[in-house]
Amino acid sequence: xxxLREKGTPLPRLLARVLETGCEFLDTLDSRPVACTAAPPxxxxxxxxxxxxxxxxxxxxxxxxxxxxxxxAGPRYWGFVxxxxxxxxLAGDWLAxxxxxxxxxxxxxxxxxxxxxxxxxxxxxxxxxxxxxGSLTSGATSANLLGLLCGRQFAGLAQGIDVAAGGMAGVHIxxxxxxxxxxxxxxxxxxxxxxxxxxxxxxxxxxERMQVADLERHLAASDSPGKIVLASAGTVTGTxxxxxxxxxxxxxxxxxxxxxxxxxxxFAALLQERRQWLRGIELADSITSDAHKWLxxxxxxGIFLTRHVxxxxxxxxxxxxxxxxxxxLPHFMNRGVExxxxxxxxxxxxxxxxxxxxGVAGVVEDNCRQASRLAEWLDASPDYRLLAxxxxxxxxxxxxxxxxxxxxxxxxxxxxxxFMTPGRWRGExxxxxxxxxxxxxxxxxxxxxxxxxxxxxxxWGRPPGC
Ligand SMILES: Cc1ncc(COP(=O)(O)O)c(C=O)c1O
Numbered sequence: 001x002x003x004l005r006e007k008g009t010p011l012p013r014l015l016a017r018v019l020e021t022g023c024e025f026l027d028t029l030d031s032r033p034v035a036c037t038a039a040p041p042x043x044x045x046x047x048x049x050x051x052x053x054x055x056x057x058x059x060x061x062x063x064x065x066x067x068x069x070x071x072x073a074g075p076r077y078w079g080f081v082x083x084x085x086x087x088x089x090l091a092g093d094w095l096a097x098x099x100x101x102x103x104x105x106x107x108x109x110x111x112x113x114x115x116x117x118x119x120x121x122x123x124x125x126x127x128x129x130x131x132x133x134g135s136l137t138s139g140a141t142s143a144n145l146l147g148l149l150c151g152r153q154f155a156g157l158a159q160g161i162d163v164a165a166g167g168m169a170g171v172h173i174x175x176x177x178x179x180x181x182x183x184x185x186x187x188x189x190x191x192x193x194x195x196x197x198x199x200x201x202x203x204x205x206x207x208e209r210m211q212v213a214d215l216e217r218h219l220a221a222s223d224s225p226g227k228i229v230l231a232s233a234g235t236v237t238g239t240x241x242x243x244x245x246x247x248x249x250x251x252x253x254x255x256x257x258x259x260x261x262x263x264x265x266x267f268a269a270l271l272q273e274r275r276q277w278l279r280g281i282e283l284a285d286s287i288t289s290d291a292h293k294w295l296x297x298x299x300x301x302g303i304f305l306t307r308h309v310x311x312x313x314x315x316x317x318x319x320x321x322x323x324x325x326x327x328x329l330p331h332f333m334n335r336g337v338e339x340x341x342x343x344x345x346x347x348x349x350x351x352x353x354x355x356x357x358x359g360v361a362g363v364v365e366d367n368c369r370q371a372s373r374l375a376e377w378l379d380a381s382p383d384y385r386l387l388a389x390x391x392x393x394x395x396x397x398x399x400x401x402x403x404x405x406x407x408x409x410x411x412x413x414x415x416x417x418x419f420m421t422p423g424r425w426r427g428e429x430x431x432x433x434x435x436x437x438x439x440x441x442x443x444x445x446x447x448x449x450x451x452x453x454x455x456x457x458x459x460w461g462r463p464p465g466c
Pocket of ligand 1: 081138236264
């Protein structure tokens with residue numbers, strides 16, 4: 001350690017170089033290939049015995065890594081549901097690293113109080129009652145896991161068994177879902193509930209939306225003493241919203257835990273004409289959302305909210321004499337998977353403080369308008385088929401004159417102009433374009449439309465004369 005203290009580059013000099021490099025990277029977001037589809041392998045080699053120093057490490061980063069990064073923070077990265085980092089969120093994230101706080105427990109820093117405030121602001125942003133709080137997670141996957149762990153505890157207690165203390169022996173739990181995101185299936189595997197044991201509820205016609213009557217039939221037929229229902233507010237391809245009010249009523253009647261995956265769909269609460277799709281979400285027992293999607297906070301940043309925070313803390317309690325257990329503020333280590341974690345709340349605090357409700361809503365509105373514009377163009381083009389109506393920020397389509405959708409998409413992404421991801425819609429190979437970046441402008445949509453005009457032609461990409 002002493003050598004680090006004695007030999008390092010003066011910090012202001014180093015950080016000035018880092019700032020320069022960061023700005024250079026951000027300045028190229030619009031011009032660098034959106035996806036880096038051919039990064040060279042990292043050179044094999046031994047761990048350096050004596051390091052090269054910070055300035056040389058930065059130079060190596062600039063040479064070996066920076067040129068091969070994607071522009072996933074930029075305006076035409078429309079894969080998955082990826083939000084770029086807004087300026088305020090980026091500032092907060094840099095300062096979170098500078099301060100290097102661990103908000104795991106209270107008593108030595110304001111960090112847990114900031115997390116508590118951010119959770120309350122998020123609750124207000126999404127129009128949820130004051131009974132909801134929770135913790136910031138690494139993403140929607142871990143938030144879904146927390147929902148399942150709480151549901152498992154709830155179901156165990158209904159059978160007189162404290163699962164967190166005594167394990168699953170003798171506990172019976174049925175999990176019911178119509179269109180669970182793959183991350184929930186992973187959560188089921190991690191929670192010992194079995195990803196293959198989900199009772200599949202039917203979907204409505206041409207939709208990923210849960211058929212409430214089928215859920216009712218399954219619940220009535222079930223003799224399992226413990227039940228968890230996984231519902232969706234914004235499915236990943238169709239952006240379908242379950243009828244949460246009806247599902248919540250059934251869950252109450254059948255003593256089932258209701259977890260809602262609203263990773264990006266929760267942001268519909270900011271849209272006057274779409275917020276009714278979330279009607280009933282306030283009756284959910286737990287909710288997942290993501291800040292690194294539509295809140296445009298850097299990775300990794302997820303949101304878990306529940307009306308049963310005491311149950312959450314019972315499941316995740318960290319019993320140890322050297323770890324504090326009480327005090328006026330929550331000990332967030334008792335509310336999440338990690339004991340120690342970064343000051344995730346700070347970038348959210350910056351973003352919400354700097355832009356407020358109107359700023360966040362503005363991004364969501366713009367992205368929905370941009371998605372509609374692309375969908376309308378595709379629908380009118382003879383070269384494409386729009387596979388599902390565009391309701392929110394996702395456009396699902398396929399080229400009409402190219403049989404291999406995946407190969408066509410690879411070629412499209414290799415142009416470096418745009419990045420989209422594959423999907424399936426009603427069994428058919430599809431392309432998904434998801435809008436969730438604050439910096440996407442209408443000109444970006446037009447630029448991609450021009451590219452698609454070319455790419456839709458049957459001879460697109462063929463060498464001349466073939
Ligand atoms: C509906 C839904 N749930 C969960 C996830 C997983 O999110 P994360 O990658 O943040 O864990 C996603 C990611 O796209 C999603 O769309």
